[in-house]
Amino acid sequence: MQYSAEALIAPHFVRSPEGLVVSPNERALLRLIWRNPGISRSEITGHIDLTQQSVYRIVDQLTARGIIALGAPKPGHGRGQPSPTLRLDGKHAYACGISANTDVVGICLMDLSGRILGEASIALRELSMAEALDEVKIALAQLEQRAGLDRRAFFGIGFAIAGYHVGGTRYNAPLPLHEWSLIELGPLLSEYFDRPVWVHNGANTGTIAESMFGVGRHVRHFAYLSFNYGFGGGLISDGELLVGGNGNAGEFSGIFDVEESKRRPALQYLIERLNQNGVEVPSISYMRKNFDRNWPGVTEWVEEVTPAYNRMINAVRAVVDPQAIVFGGQVPADLAQMLIDRTRIFDRPRYGVHRPSPKFIISEIATDASAMGAAVVPFKSAFY
Amino acid sequence: MQYSAEALIAPHFVRSPEGLVVSPNERALLRLIWRNPGISRSEITGHIDLTQQSVYRIVDQLTARGIIALGAPKPGHGRGQPSPTLRLDGKHAYACGISANTDVVGICLMDLSGRILGEASIALRELSMAEALDEVKIALAQLEQRAGLDRRAFFGIGFAIAGYHVGGTRYNAPLPLHEWSLIELGPLLSEYFDRPVWVHNGANTGTIAESMFGVGRHVRHFAYLSFNYGFGGGLISDGELLVGGNGNAGEFSGIFDVEESKRRPALQYLIERLNQNGVEVPSISYMRKNFDRNWPGVTEWVEEVTPAYNRMINAVRAVVDPQAIVFGGQVPADLAQMLIDRTRIFDRPRYGVHRPSPKFIISEIATDASAMGAAVVPFKSAFY
DNA sequence: CTTATGTTACACGCAAAGTGTAATTAATCC
DNA sequence: GGATTAATTACACTTTGCGTGTAACATAAG
Numbered sequence: 139m140q141y142s143a144e145a146l147i148a149p150h151f152v153r154s155p156e157g158l159v160v161s162p163n164e165r166a167l168l169r170l171i172w173r174n175p176g177i178s179r180s181e182i183t184g185h186i187d188l189t190q191q192s193v194y195r196i197v198d199q200l201t202a203r204g205i206i207a208l209g210a211p212k213p214g215h216g217r218g219q220p221s222p223t224l225r226l227d228g229k230h231a232y233a234c235g236i237s238a239n240t241d242v243v244g245i246c247l248m249d250l251s252g253r254i255l256g257e258a259s260i261a262l263r264e265l266s267m268a269e270a271l272d273e274v275k276i277a278l279a280q281l282e283q284r285a286g287l288d289r290r291a292f293f294g295i296g297f298a299i300a301g302y303h304v305g306g307t308r309y310n311a312p313l314p315l316h317e318w319s320l321i322e323l324g325p326l327l328s329e330y331f332d333r334p335v336w337v338h339n340g341a342n343t344g345t346i347a348e349s350m351f352g353v354g355r356h357v358r359h360f361a362y363l364s365f366n367y368g369f370g371g372g373l374i375s376d377g378e379l380l381v382g383g384n385g386n387a388g389e390f391s392g393i394f395d396v397e398e399s400k401r402r403p404a405l406q407y408l409i410e411r412l413n414q415n416g417v418e419v420p421s422i423s424y425m426r427k428n429f430d431r432n433w434p435g436v437t438e439w440v441e442e443v444t445p446a447y448n449r450m451i452n453a454v455r456a457v458v459d460p461q462a463i464v465f466g467g468q469v470p471a472d473l474a475q476m477l478i479d480r481t482r483i484f485d486r487p488r489y490g491v492h493r494p495s496p497k498f499i500i501s502e503i504a505t506d507a508s509a510m511g512a513a514v515v516p517f518k519s520a521f522y
Numbered sequence: 523m524q525y526s527a528e529a530l531i532a533p534h535f536v537r538s539p540e541g542l543v544v545s546p547n548e549r550a551l552l553r554l555i556w557r558n559p560g561i562s563r564s565e566i567t568g569h570i571d572l573t574q575q576s577v578y579r580i581v582d583q584l585t586a587r588g589i590i591a592l593g594a595p596k597p598g599h600g601r602g603q604p605s606p607t608l609r610l611d612g613k614h615a616y617a618c619g620i621s622a623n624t625d626v627v628g629i630c631l632m633d634l635s636g637r638i639l640g641e642a643s644i645a646l647r648e649l650s651m652a653e654a655l656d657e658v659k660i661a662l663a664q665l666e667q668r669a670g671l672d673r674r675a676f677f678g679i680g681f682a683i684a685g686y687h688v689g690g691t692r693y694n695a696p697l698p699l700h701e702w703s704l705i706e707l708g709p710l711l712s713e714y715f716d717r718p719v720w721v722h723n724g725a726n727t728g729t730i731a732e733s734m735f736g737v738g739r740h741v742r743h744f745a746y747l748s749f750n751y752g753f754g755g756g757l758i759s760d761g762e763l764l765v766g767g768n769g770n771a772g773e774f775s776g777i778f779d780v781e782e783s784k785r786r787p788a789l790q791y792l793i794e795r796l797n798q799n800g801v802e803v804p805s806i807s808y809m810r811k812n813f814d815r816n817w818p819g820v821t822e823w824v825e826e827v828t829p830a831y832n833r834m835i836n837a838v839r840a841v842v843d844p845q846a847i848v849f850g851g852q853v854p855a856d857l858a859q860m861l862i863d864r865t866r867i868f869d870r871p872r873y874g875v876h877r878p879s880p881k882f883i884i885s886e887i888a889t890d891a892s893a894m895g896a897a898v899v900p901f902k903s904a905f906y
Numbered sequence: 907c908t909t910a911t912g913t914t915a916c917a918c919g920c921a922a923a924g925t926g927t928a929a930t931t932a933a934t935c936c
Numbered sequence: 937g938g939a940t941t942a943a944t945t946a947c948a949c950t951t952t953g954c955g956t957g958t959a960a961c962a963t964a965a966g
Contacts, residue, residue, distance in 0.1 A: 154950095161951085180915055192952055194917065217962040218914025302877050310872050319873060359767030373842070375766070380759060382843030383743030384878040392840030392877070393833075395868040449777075453837035456776030457757070459766030484779040488694050489703060493686050493776070494768040538923095545924085564942055576925055578943070601935040602941020 141307055141324040143294065146334035147520060151231065151293060153203075159520040160205075163188060167196055168522040171206060171224050172252065173355055178212060180221035197224065204230045205250070205521070226251040231293040231521075232285075234278055234331075235513025237340055237506060238299045240314045240367055241421070243270060244509035247281045250293075250517055252351065256281035257505060267317040271330060294334040296515030297327055298343040298508050300368070303385030307337040312368070336515045340364070340508045341388060341467070345372025346379055346518065347511030348464050353499055361460045361496070363390065364467035364508075365474075367422060369404040373458055380458075393453050394446055402450075403443045403477065405468065411435045422468045429470030440473070444480045452484045455496055466501035467508075474500045525691055525708040527678065530718035531904060535615065535677060537587075543904040544589075547572060548580055552906040555590060555608050556636065557739055562596055564605035581608065588614045589634070589905070610635040615677040615905075616669075618662055618715075619897025621724055621890060622683045624698045624751055625805070627654060628893035631665045634677075634901055636735065640665035641889060651701040655714060678718040680899035681711055682727040682892050684752070687769030691721040696752070720899045724748070724892045725772060725851070729756025730763055730902065731895030732848050737883055745844040745880070747774065748851035748892075749858075751806060753788040757842055764842075777837050778830055786834075787827045787861065789852065795819045806852045813854030824857070828864045836868045839880055850885035851892075858884045 144157065151159050160168060163186075170185050171177060182193045200206045207227040211220030228249030235246040241262055247255040258277040262270060282289070299318060301311030307324030327335040338346075341364035348354055348362050354374060363371045372388035373380040380387045394402050401407075405422050412419045415435040419425045431437070454463060465474035478498045485493055503510065528541065535543050544552060547570075554569050555561060566577045584590045591611040595604030612633030619630040625646055631639040642661040646654060666673070683702060685695030691708030711719040722730075725748035732738055732746050738758060747755045756772035757764040764771045778786050785791075789806050796803045799819040803809045815821070838847060849858035862882045869877055887894065 163951085189953055190915070191917080191954080194915090195952085198917090216914080217912080217960090219916060219958095219960040221915060301872075304875060304878070310875050310877075312872070316873070320875065357767075375759070375764060380764075380842065382759070383741075383845030383880070384843050386843040386877060387841065389843065389877070390840055392868060393837045395833075395836070396870070399868070449779075449833075452779070453777045454841055456773055457771065457838055457841040458764065459768050459770040459773065461767030484776060484783070486780070488685075488696070489700070491688060491694055491704065493694075493770060493773070494688070496767070547924085573926055574942070575927080575944085579925085599934095600941075601933090601939075603931095603933040603943055605942060 141322065141328075143324065143328070143334035143336045143516070144519070146328055147294065148290075150290070151520070160200075160522075163192070164196055164200060165522055167193070167200070168205070168226065171226055172350075172522050175225050175251070176209065176212075176223045178215070178221040178223050179208075182224075228253050229291065231291050231517070232287055233293045233296060233513050233516040235296045235343070235509040235511065235515070236274060236298065237343065237509035237512050238270075238297070238311070238315060238318060239340065239508070240300055240312050243274060244506040245274060245277055245281065246506060246509035246513040247278070247285065247287075248510070248513035248517075250521065252514065254505070254510070254513075255285040255287070257509070259506070262314060271327075275331070292333060293520070294336065294516035295327065295331055296343065296512035297323060297335050297337045298340040298512040299323070299337070300340045300366070300370075302389055303339060305384075309337070309339065334516065336512075336519055338512065338515060339370070339372075339385070339389075340512075341366075341370035342372040342379060342381075343509075343511030343515060344466055344507040345374060345388065345511065346515060347503055347507040348466055348501055349374045349377065349379070350514050350518065351510070352466075352501055352503055353462055353464055357462045359458075359460050360462040360464055360499075361388070361454045361458060362464045362466050362501075363469075365403060365405055365465070365469035366467045367404065367406045369402055370467075373460070375458070390450055390454065393450050398446050398449075401443050401446045403447050407443075408436070408439050408473075411439050426468050426470050429472055431472050431476060436473070437476075440476045440480065444477070447477055447480070448482050451481055455483065460496045462497045462499050464499050464501050466503065469500075471500050525706065525712075527708065527712070527718040527720045527900070528903070530712055531678065532674075534674070535904070544584075544906075547576070548584060549906055551577070551580055551584070552589070552610065555610055556734075556906050559609050559635070560593065560596075560607045562599070562605040562607050563592075564602075566608075612637050613675065615675050615901070616671055617677045617680060617897050617900040619680045619727070619893040619895065619899070620658060620682065621727065621893035621896050622654075622681070622695070622699060622702060623724065623892070624684055624696050627658060628890040629658060629661055629665070630890060630893035630897040631662070631669065631671075632894070632897035632901075634905065636898065638889070638894070638897075639669040639671070641893070643890070646698060655711075659715070676717060677904070678720065678900035679711065679715055680727065680896035681707060681719050681721045682724040682896040683707065683721070684724045684750070684754075686773055687723060689768075693721070693723065718900065720896075720903055722896065722899060723754070723756075723769070723773075724896075725750075725754035726756040726763060726765075727893075727895030727899060728850055728891040729758060729772065729895065730899060731887055731891040732850055732885055733758045733761065733763070734898050734902065735894070736850075736885055736887055737846055737848055741846045743842075743844045744846040744848055744883075745772070745838045745842060746848045746850050746885075747853075749787060749789055749849070749853035750851045751788065751790045753786055754851075757844070759842070774834055774838065777834050782830050782833075785827050785830045787831050791827075792820070792823050792857075795823050810852050810854050813856055815856050815860060820857070821860075824860045824864065828861070831861055832864070832866050835865055839867065844880045846881045846883050848883050848885050850887065853884075855884050 209223035228251035237244040245258040345362040593607035612635035621628040729746040
C-alpha cells in the first residue's frame with residue numbers, strides 16, 4: 139500500500155465519510171479568507187460563484203466547527219445590515235514544519251491562520267538521524283508548551299529535506315544527510331511523531347512559503363530561486379506547486395554542465411571565496427544578516443557567476459514563462475539585487491513588440507522559508 | 523468584455539443553465555472512454571470513484587444526448603449479465619482545426635470520437651489574410667460535403683498560429699503572418715466562421731495532439747519539442763497543457779542567446795545547409811518524407827547543433843522534470859534519432875543513484891500535428 | 907432630535923440536482 | 937438450476953439555488 143498522509147488525519151478534523159476535511163466550496167472560501175483576512179461575509183459572493191445564502195450556510199458550518207471566526211463588522215461600510223468579518227481561526231489547528239538542511243534542522247510551528255507560533259533550529263553537527271529526531275521532538279514539545287497549545291489541535295507535520303526526489307517519500311540528500319536518504323520518510327516520521335507527515339523537497343516548501351505568504355498572494359505563475367548552500371528552486375503554476383514527472387521540477391542546478399556547475403550561484407562558493415579573501419563568514423545565516431556588497435570578492439564572484447545565472451534565468455523564462463522570478467532561500471537582499479542588475483533577457487522584439495518578461499522580485503520572507511513552507515503544507519493540503 | 527469561446531457554444535450542445543456542456547463527472551467519464559474506447563459500462567466503476575448505479579445513470583443521459591454510443595457486449599467476459607461497450611459518438615459533433623504556419627495553412631476536420639474526417643492545406647504564398655480565410659472557408663465546405671456532415675453538428679474551431687502570445691487572443695507571428703499578428707483573432711475568426719474559436723500557439727496545439735493521440739495516452743508529464751521552420755514546443759503537466767504566466771510556456775528557443783540561436787535545431791537551417799550542399803529540398807514536408815541521414819551536410823549540421831540541443835534538453839529536464847521528451851513537429855524520425863543518440867544528461871549520481879531521467883520518444887503522429895491538435899481543442903475544452 | 911424610507915444583508919424554508927444505498931430483475935456461466 | 941454479475945428501479949441524503957420575510961443601518965424629511 140502507498141503511504142498517504144491524508145489517510146492519517148485525526149477523525150475529529152474530518153468532515154465527510156470520504157475522509158475529506160473540507161468540501162471543494164469550503165476550500166474555495168477558506169482560500170479567499172486566507173488571501174483576504176477580515177473580509178466581510180457579504181463581500182464573499184462577489185469573489186466566489188456562490189449565492190449569499192450558500193455563503194451564509196457554509197460560513198455557519200465552518201464557524202460551528204471552529205475553522206473560521208466571526209469578527210465585528212467593519213464600520214462605515216455604507217448602509218444595510220452590517221456583515222461580520224471573517225478570519226481563519228488559529229485555535230482550530232496547528233502544524234509543525236521541519237526542514238532538514240545539510241547543517242541545521244529548522245522547526246516552525248504555525249496555526250491554521252498562518253501565524254507563526256514559534257521557531258527553533260537544531261545544529262546537526264554529527265548527530266545521527268535518531269538523535270536529531272529526538273532533539274526535534276524535545277524542541278517541538280518546548281515550543282508547544284511555551285505557546286500553550288492543546289495537543290488535540292496538532293494537525294500534522296510538513297517535512298522538508300534538501301535533495302532530490304527518488305520515489306514515494308524517498309529523497310536523495312547531500313552527504314551530511316546520508317542517513318536520511320533513500321528511505322521512506324513518510325511512514326517513518328508519521329510513526330515517530332504520531333501525526334500525518336507530508337514530505338517535500340526543501341526548495342519546494344520554500345516555494346510554497348512564497349506562494350502563501352509572499353508574491354503568491356498577487357501572482358499566480360512564478361518561479362522561485364532558492365539560494366542556499368546549494369542552488370535549487372520551485373515553480374508555481376496557476377497558484378499550485380508544479381512537481382513534475384518525478385517530483386523534481388525546479389531543480390534548476392541541472393541546467394549546468396559539470397564545468398559551468400562550478401560557476402553556478404550557490405552560496406557555498408561565495409562563502410569559500412569570502413573566507414579566502416579574509417572575510418570571516420562562519421555560516422550562510424551569518425552572511426545573510428551581515429552582508430556587505432563591498433566585501434572583497436563579492437563583485438568578482440557575482441561577475442563570474444553572471445553568465446551561468448543569465449543562462450538559468452533565460453531557461454526558466456523560456457520553459458515555463460513565469461510572471462515573476464522570486465529571489466529567495468537565504469540570499470542577502472543586496473546580493474540578489476546585484477544579480478538582478480546584471481540580468482539580460484535573450485529576446486529580440488518582433489514588430490517592436492517584446493515577449494512579455496517576468497518581473498524580478500526579492501523575497502521578503504525573513505525567516506526560514508523552507509520550514510515555514512513546510513508548516514503550511516498540511517493545511518494547504520487539507521484546508522485551503 | 524473579455525472574449526470567451528465557451529460563451530459562443532451553440533445552445534443545443536449545452537446542458538445546464540450555467541452554459542456547461544458536461545458536468546465534471548460526465549467529463550471524467552468521457553475522458554475514460556476517450557482513453558479506452560470500447561470499455562464496458564461495468565468496468566467504469568473500477569476506474570472512476572462512482573457507483574455502478576451512478577455510472578448507469580450518467581451513461582444513460584449521455585447516450586440520450588447522443589454523446590456516447592452503446593455497442594454490443596464483449597463476449598466471453600465471465601458470468602453475469604453482459605455489459606454494453608461504450609464509445610464516443612462521432613456523429614454528435616465535429617470540429618475544425620486550422621493551423622496557420624509561415625508557408626501554409628493546415629486544415630483538419632475531426633469528429634467527437636477523435637476520428638479525422640478530412641484534411642487539407644492551403645499554400646499561403648502572397649495571400650492576404652482575408653483571401654486566405656476565404657480559401658479556408660471554401661476548403662472547409664468541401665471537406666464537410668465530402669464527409670456528408672450536418673452543419674448543426676459543427677461544434678467549433680481550434681485555431682493555431684505560429685508565434686508567441688501577447689495577450690487575449692493576440693499573437694506575434696513571423697513576417698509572412700504579419701497581417702495576422704497583434705490582432706484579436708478570437709472575435710475576428712468566430713465572427714467570420716460563425717462558430718466559437720479557441721486560439722492557441724501552433725507548437726502548443728501540436729503538444730495537445732501528442733497528449734490526446736500519442737504518448738499522452740500513457741504519460742502524464744511530458745515536454746514536446748516542435749521542430750518546424752523554427753523551433754518551439756509545449757509542456758503537459760498532469761495531463762494538462764501548461765500555458766505559463768503569459769501563455770508562452772514551452773517556447774524553448776528563448777533558452778538560446780543571440781549567438782547560440784544560430785546553432786539551434788530549427789529545420790530552416792538544415793534546409794539551407796542541404797540546399798547549399800546541392801541537395802534539392804524544396805520544403806520541410808518534402809524533407810520529412812524523403813529524409814536521408816547520408817545526405818551531405820546532415821551529420822555535420824547535427825554535430826553543430828548538438829551543444830545547443832543538449833543545453834536545451836538539460837534545461838527542460840531541470841526546470842520541469844518531465845517523464846518523457848517527445849520529438850515532434852515536422853522532424854524526420856531518423857533525424858530525431860540522430861539527436862537522441864547524441865543526448866548527454868548533465869547529472870552526477872549521488873550514492874550511486876541518478877535523478878530519474880526522461881525517456882526520449884519520437885512522435886508517431888504522421889500528419890499535421892498542429893492542425894490535428896487544434897481540432898481537438900474545442901472538444902477538450904468542452905467535453906473531456 | 908425624531909421618524910419615515912430606502913438599502914443591504916441575515917436567516918429560514920423549500921425545491922432541484924446529483925449521488926449513494928438498497929432492493930429487484932435479467933442475462934450468462936458452471 | 938444455482939451462482940454470479942450487472943442492469944434497473946426506488947428512495948434517501950447532501951448540497952446548492954431560489955424565494956421570502958426580517959433585522960440593522962444610512963439618509964433625509966419633518
